């Protein structure tokens with residue numbers, strides 16, 4: 490069997506892989522960059538709340554009047570376990586994407602820059618062959634097996650990624666660091682079209698939170714994440730069904746999705762010889778919020794920059810790619826270690842603490858209510874948080 494060749498093979502056509510391909514093809518038009526995506530289309534099916542912050546998103550695409558934006562968000566509402574609300578931000582908070590249109594735009598840009606995107610193609614294994622990777626591919630349509638040799642592989646294959654493991658990287662996730670999520674798209678008159686709602690509580694979503702992310706005037710992604718170890722034997726779908734029954738009893742449910750979110754710091758190793766891991770595959774999700782879209786794109790961009798330099802020098806060893814890991818940790822990875830500690834500390838408090846915190850925070854005038862002041866209030870209520878929060882601010 491003749492084996493095809495490329496310079497860079499990107500496994501996974503999500504935000505991480507598409508940005509890596511777009512940036513690399515733009516920076517070095519002479520390189521052959523191939524993206525394989527096992528699904529029939531990029532961007533579908535959507536397994537995501539689709540919420541992103543404005544500034545992070547704008548680093549990659551202009552959201553003004555973009556058809557891939559479902560909704561602009563101007564307010565954040567935290568809901569305490571007992572249902573009392575704390576309004577935090579007013580202004581340019583972020584957006585709810587339409588990922589089924591967003592990722593196709595990234596794919597079109599990557600293609601226009603010279604990358605090739607192949608859908609319905611799955612990477613099924615790989616081995617080192619000299620200084621290259623020999624990657625086995627399977628076409629979903631006809632189960633046809635082919636192979637491709639790549640000087641560098643980008644593992645952007647998401648939360649269930651296998652590329653890192655194939656390259657010998659320890660990608661295991663502890664059960665306590667994996668949230669199970671479920672989400673419905675809900676049509677309901679009570680949806681606030683301008684606000685995202687984050688609802689905490691052991692009776693709402695143990696170990697995680699429930700979210701209401703509006704996609705239109707009367708439609709929202711309503712979902713939640715739970716930590717399996719604290720979920721009392723109930724699945725995320727069961728917790729979500731209970732949430733919908735009490736908060737959207739007349740809501741019309743139009744679609745359902747389930748998925749996992751890794752709420753742990755970045756993997757200790759994100760590179761190997763001829764290999765870089767990006768996005769969820771490298772555990773680059775914010776462990777406090779569970780958000781990973783913009784992080785994945787930032788990692789994809791860093792990967793492209795590092796790969797371009799490594800190929801310029803003709804050195805694709807792990808040592809040549811190591812600056813990627815260092816730069817990621819400086820950019821966000823070190824913050825994630827602190828966020829993880831804050832998350833662990835907060836997990837020790839019960840619903841009464843959060844109900845009390847809502848009362849304290851609501852005494853702060855709304856326009857002065859920042860996340861920093863909320864943390865400060867939490868400290869006053871519980872000085873035991875000091876060591877963790879001090880680290881967070883340092």
Ligand code: FAD
Nearest residue numbers: 501503504505527537538539540612647748768769781782
């Ligand atoms: P993905 O988007 O998962 O892309 C990986 C791609 O690789 C997939 O398309 C997959 O089909 C493909 N693939 C996998 N294996 C192979 C293979 N062997 N061969 C070929 N292709 C392969 N983040 C936010 O920022 N905001 C949110 O509101 C939010 N809500 C979420 C809600 C839920 C229910 C879940 C589960 C996650 C949510 N996230 C959210 C997290 C977010 O979805 C991810 O962090 C983000 O998609 C990561 O991008 P990625 O490119 O790393 O991986």
